[in-house]
Amino acid sequence: MNFSDILTMRHELMLTIIALVVLIIDLNLHNRDKHFIIPITLSLFFIHTVVGFLPSQPSTLFGGMYHTTALIVLMKNILNVGVLIILLQSVTWLKKEENREKISEYFILLFSTLIGMYFMISSGDFLMFYLGLELATIPIAALAAYNHHQTKSAEAGIKLILSSALSSGILLFGISLIYGATGSIYFDSISQVYANTPMQVLAFIFFFTGMAFKISLVPFHLWTADVYEGAPINVTSYLSVISKGAAAFILIILMFTVFNTIAPVYNHILYMIAVLTMTIGNLFALRQKNMKRFLAFSSIAQAGFILLGILGGNIMGMTAVIYFVLVYIFSNLGAFGVVSAISTVTGKESMDDYDGLYSTNPKVCLLMMLALFSLAGIPPVAGFFGKFFLFASAASAGYYWLVFIAVLNATISLYYYLLVVKAMFINKNEKPLAYFKSDLATRTGLVISALGIFVLGFWSQIYEIINSLSFGVIH
C-alpha cells in the first residue's frame, strides 16, 4: 500500500485514527476531566471534514472491492458536514452529569458507523458493501440504547438490532441469489450480465427489501417510530439524516449501475412503494404529538420522495437525489437541532409544549419555521429546489401522475408542518417555555443549518457541481 492509496482512503483511515485517538485519550483521563474529550474530538472531526474536501483522484483498491470517484468523495463530504452539525448539537447533552462516563463511547460508536457508511458508499462489490452496511448498522443499535437505564432507550436499541438483523438476512439472501445467478459479486461484472429472468428479479426484490428496511420505506418502516422515539434525540437525528442519506446514496448508485438493466421491472415496484411511503408516512405523521415521532414519520415520507429521483432514471434524477439529500440534511438537522436544544434544556418533547414559544424564544421559532418550510418544500428556502428537481426528474420519465400524487403529499405534509408553526406562533399559552440561551456549540450547529437552508437553493453552483459529477456514473 503506497502513499497515494492512503490518500484514496483518507476518509476511512483518518476517521479510524480519530476514533482510536479518542479511545486512548479517554483511557488516560481522570473521570472528572472526561468532558475535555468533547472539544478535542470536535476539533479533530472538524479537521477531518476540511481534509475531506481536498481534491482527490478517482482510483480503485483491493482488486476492485473499494473504489472512489469525485462523486463518492462528495457524498462522504456531505455526510461529514451532517455529522459535524450533529456533534455540535450534542455537546450540551453530552455534558450532562449522567453521560459523563460515556462520552467517548458516543463518539467512537458514531465514528464506527460513519466509517461503515464510507465503506458502503465506496464499495465495488457486494462483499464490501455488506461489510460496510453491517458496520454502519450494529453500532447504531448500541447508540440507540445509549441511555440504557431508560426502558425506552433500551427498547429502541433492541428493536433496531433485531429489525436490522432481519433485514440484513433478507438482503444477504438477495445477494447470494445474485451471486448464484451471475457468478460474480463485483458490481461491474454483474451490471454487464444482469438480466430480466425470474430468479434475478427475485434476487433484486430480496436485495431491495433489505435496503428498504434501512431507508424505512413503507411497508418496511414499522421499526422507525419506536426506535426514533426511544433513542436519545441526537442519535435519532443521526439515524434519520445520516444513516438514511448514506443508504439513499448507495441505493441510487446500485440502482443506476448494477440493476440498471432491469429498470423497466423495478420501476413498477418503486412506483408503488413511493406512493405508499409518501402517503402512509404522511398520514401517520398527521396524528403525532411527540416531536421525535413526528419528525420520524415525516422523514419516512421524505424517503418516499427520494424514490422519485430514482424513478427518473437519468442524470437529472441522480443529481436531484444527491441534492435533495444534501438539502434534507440541513433542513432536518435544523428541525432536530431545535427539538434537541429544547429537549436538553427543558426535557419537553411534546408539540403542546411548543405553544406560544414565539413570545419567549423568537429566534429558535424562526429557525424551526425555516427548517419546517424547507422540509415542506416552500420557497425561497432550499427544500423547494430539492423537491422541484426530484419532481422534474420523475416528470422527465413521464410519471406525471406520480408527480401529482407526490405534490399532493407535499401539501399534506405542509399541513402537519404548519401545525408546529401554529403551535409556536399562533396558539396561546399561559406559561410558554421560559427563555433559554443555548451554548456556543448548539448555536453554531443551528446557524450552519440555517445557512445551508438559505444558501443551498439560491446558490445554483452546488447543483451544477453535483450534476457534473453525476455524469459518468450512468452510461
Add this chain to the structure above:
Amino acid sequence: MNILNLFIIVPVLTVCGIMLTKDLKQSRLVSAIGMGVQLILAFVLVYLYLAERGAGNTATMLFMYDAVWFPSLNIHYALGVDGISVAMIALTGIVVFAGIFASWKMEFLPREFFISLIILATGVYGFFISIDLFTMFLFYELAVIPMYILIGIWGTGPKEYSAMKLTLMLMAGSALLLVGILGIYFFSAPAGSPLTFNIMEISKVHIPIEMQRFLFPFTFVGFGILGALFPFHTWSPDGHASAPTAVSMLHAGVLMKLGGYGAFRVAIFLMPQAAQEQAWIFLILTSISVVYGAFSAIVQTDLKYINAYSSVSHCGLVLFAILMMNQTAMNGAIIQMISHGLMTALFFALIGMIYGRTHTRLINEMGGLMKVIPFLGVVYVIAGLASLGLPGFSGFVAEMTIFVGAFQHVDVFHRVVTIVAASSIVITAVYILRVVGILLFGPIKNPHFLELTDAKWYERISTISLVLAITAIGTAPWWLSNMINYSLAPIVERISAVQVTGLF
C-alpha cells in the same frame, strides 16, 4: 440596472429595514416609505413603458433581463413586462400602498406583520414580472405561504381553520400547477434542442396536442383555484372573512389576480389548442362562479362574507372573459382584474375601518352610519356603485367590454353562458344596494355609534388613493385599454391561429 430588478430589491431592502426597527411607529414608517418607493417605481415603469412604445419599440416584452440560474436545467431568472404586466404592477403598487396605511394601527407584533405582508407583496411583484415558468412558480408559492401566518396570527373569527383551509387549497392548486409546468417544460423544445422554462421561447413551439389535452386542465385549474374557480372557491370566503384588513385587501385585490393572469399567460397562451377544445367545460364552471357568488352574497349578513362572495363572482367573470378568447373579452378581463382589485381592496379597507369603530361586521346590528361617519359612508357608496358597474367607474368599463366581447361569439352555447353571466349584474345591484341601505341609511340602531369618529388622515390616504384610481379608469379608460390591447394582440393572434372544431 434593469428597472424590473428593483421591484424585487426594494421589498427585500424594506424587509431588512423593518427587521432593524423596534416598534410599530418605526416599522410602519419603514414599510410606508418602502412601499411608497415601490408605488412610485410602478408609475415610473408605466411612464417608461409608454415612452418606449411611443418611440416605436414593437418587441412583445420590454425591459428584458435574463440571468442564468441553473444552467444544466436551463432555468433562468428571466424578467420582462408587456402592457398587461405593467398594468398589474401598477395595481399591486396602489393596493399594497393602501394596505400599509390601512394597517397603520397594527399594535400586535407589528414588525412580523409588516414583514409577512411585504414578503407577500414581493411574491406578487415577482410573479408579474417573471417570464420564466420556474421563477414564476417560485414567486407564486412565495406569495401564498405568508397568508397562513398573516391570517393565523392577526386574523379574526375561526382564523386557524380559515388559514389552514386557504393554505392547503392553494397549495393543492400549486400541485396541479407544478405538474402542468413540468409537462410544458419537457415539451418546450423539439427533440435535441435544449428545454426551456422561458414563456416567450415556449410560445414559439407547438406542444403536441395530446400533451396539451393532458396538461391544460392541470394548469388552468391550478391557477383557477387561486382565481376562485367554482367549485374550488371555498377557501376564499373563509379566508377573506378571517384575514386582517390589509391582508384581505391584498389577497382579494392582487393575489387572486395571479390566478387570472397565470391562466391566460401560461395555460391559454402556451396551450391554445387544448384551451379552445376544453374552454366549454370551464366556461360553464365560471358562469356558475359568477352567478353563484352573486347569489351567495345576497344572503350573507357579515360584511366581509358579502364582499368575499362578490369577489368570487367578479373573479369568476375574469376567468369567464379570458375563456372567451377574443381580443375584446380578454381586454375586458384585464380591466376587470384591475378594476376589481382596486374596488375590492377599497371595500375591505372600508370594512376594516368600520369594524374598527363599531366592533361588529354584522349588517343587522348597524344602521345610519352615514350620519356619523360621512366620509367613510360616501366612499362606501362609491365603492358599491363601482362594484355594480355604474358608468364613470372602472367596473362599468370592465363589464361592458367583457360582455360585448363575449357576445361576439355567435353560437348558441356562448350566447347562453353570456346571458347567464350577464344576469349577475342585476344580482350585484341587489346585494350592493341592500347593504348600502341597511348599513348607511335608516335609523341609528346602537346609541354607541353616535360617538364614532370619522376617518383619520392615514385612512383617508388609503381610501382616496384607491378611489382616485377607480375613477381615473372609469372616466379615461383608453390609456389603460390601449396599453393592454397592444400586448393582447400577439396573444390573441396565437390563440385564434389554431382552428379547432370544438364541441360547440
